[in-house]
Amino acid sequence: MRTLRTLGIVVERILDIVEDRADVKSPAVREGILCAVVINDRVTELIDIPAIQRIAEANRTLSCEHAEVID
Secondary structure, three states: OOOOOOOOOOOOOOOOOOOOOEEEEOOOOOOOOOEEEEOEEEEEEEOHHHHHHHHHHHHHOOOOHHHOOOO
C-alpha cells in the first residue's frame, strides 16, 4: 500500500496563465522537465510532476537545515 504524500512547488513568480495548444519544440534534456514548447511566442518548459515526485521521494531524507522559508 502506497502512502500519500503532499508535494508543493515553489516558484519565483507566475508570468501568465494561458489556455493554448502547445507546439512541442524539443524533448526533455534534464530530469523533471517534460518538454519545451512555444506558447504565445515564448519558449516554455513544462514540468514533469511524476518525475518531480520521484525526485522528492528519493531526497525526502535530506535534512531540513537546507530548506529555505520564504514569506
